Amino acid sequence: MAKVVLKLEDDVSTDVIYPGRYMATVLPSETPKYAFADHAVFNEKLNQGKIPAGSILVAGLNFGCGSSREQAASCLQGHGLIVLAKSFSRIFMQNAVNVGLRVAVVSELEAKEGDELELAPNRVTNRTSSRDFAIQVLPKAYREIMEGGGLIAHARKKLLERTHRTS
Amino acid sequence: MGMTLAEKILAQSAGVQHVTEGDVLEAKVDLAMSHENAALVINQFMDIYQGTDLKPNVWDPDRIAIVFDHRVPAESSKTATNQKKVRGFVEQQGIKKFHDVRGDRGGICHQILPEFGYVHPGQLVVGTDSHTTTHGALGALAFGIGATEMASVWALGTLRVEVPKSIFVNIYGHCPPGIYAKDIILNLIGKISSQGANFRVLEFHGEAIDAMSTSGRMTLCNMAVEAGATAGMVQGDKETVNYLIGHAGLESIDVDFPMADYDAVYTERIDINASTLSPQIAVPHAVDHVCPIHDVEGIRIDQVVIGSCTNGRIDDLAVAAHTMRNRHVAKNVRVLVFPASWKIYREAMDRGYLDALTNAGAVIMNPGCGCCLGVHQGALADGETALSTTNRNFKGRMGNPNAEVYLCSPAVAAASALKGYITDPRNN
């Protein structure tokens, strides 16, 4: 069971998740500090360790629209957050899968801040409202990368396969 | 069943006869672009080689382009250190399409790639920047990817792509005076919303597109991503050839461009009549909050920004210079002009545009992204309003979440700068 720690509207852009002025900070080990930097209250809670890993952000449509900056995914991953949204922007979704941020598309989800949710592979149960919502199955291309531990490991494997084939 | 332009290019890149929406392919990349964020790509790239006994060499240094533009010259020691790291890598890997902070070959990545003749019709282009969609203006399939994805491309030369659906956008009629590509694309985004084309390609057709310069097509494709589109595309044609030979300095070009089939399948068709458009404005804080200028005329502005990969080209500066020549920027308004490249800067200087603009009170900044993403120059104060020819007005985009950004064409920006409030350029 995990708590909804932040509820967001539609079209939350990467400028909100990870403001452009921190873009010179690139390493996944350093980006979490600036997650939602302009949302001072939430950012402070994250940095003070008041939000346990496995906590949930609930967003509307098109979460992560805008810039391709991968920091927007790595900063949330670094805090161990899970993002449930009605839909994601293409680049954010791909970045999330690549860096191992846990995301799921739950198009009907209804949950508010403070609700307790239970996640199963194919559905979310909102324990607070006692309602069930289906999780949309991700395309196979995404699942392979997720299950293989992210894109770095996946690319390494492919690279080794290719070199063995040609040598 | 026929293929769309994007499907044609993906089939070719994957070496297969036919592809259809939803197919997952391993496609060969023709050009892979990064900017300062190459520093992160290098980090992830090295990570891929961890624990293998392979030497970390990129798959093809001639297919990689790196352009410094987001923070030039470096605004902090952190950026300077990132840029230094990238220079070292470029040197070591023999990457020649490298554009450092230089007056002879510098500029914004999305301007440099076409300007130096790197992008051709039919190519598959990826970049670690969401506005990589710009290059669809030259008939390429071009889209943004993240840094780790790019690291994987550097290692493998291929990219896994799921074939996207395409939307047929027909722009008919002709732009009346005072109406530009920017007004067309803002209108479209307002119509279909910022997610209206998510996971899809916008394929632009119609008489207005046929008559449009490559520069205008770049404005359209640049902002395709603001509707969520994977890519925006215009088929290569005579204009593309003229651009590549006349402007980009190529000696010749293979004109056997891929074209969409007449029986290609689109998920949707959108028609826009260019001849009935009025100037369009995106109001804070979303690019799809679009209204005709009439609704926002009179709103006071503090800063005007003319530039960016959307509207920092020579024709954009020409419009601004003609509007502002022998006139003066209103009191308490700052006008910042960012030419999209140094080549454009020099051309604007030769044509007297920079003279006209500075005499009117505008400040010419060095080519680059400037205040477009709020990390470098031209920050806004709390409560201030900017009118900008850039492509995003998200909260905080220009560096201050307590400021507001309106988006418009260079014509609206220049005319409004003179008045100090948003005004219709057709009345001036």
Ligand code: SF4
């Ligand atoms: S000008 Fe703005 S939108 Fe274009 S590449 Fe630079 S930061 Fe991105």
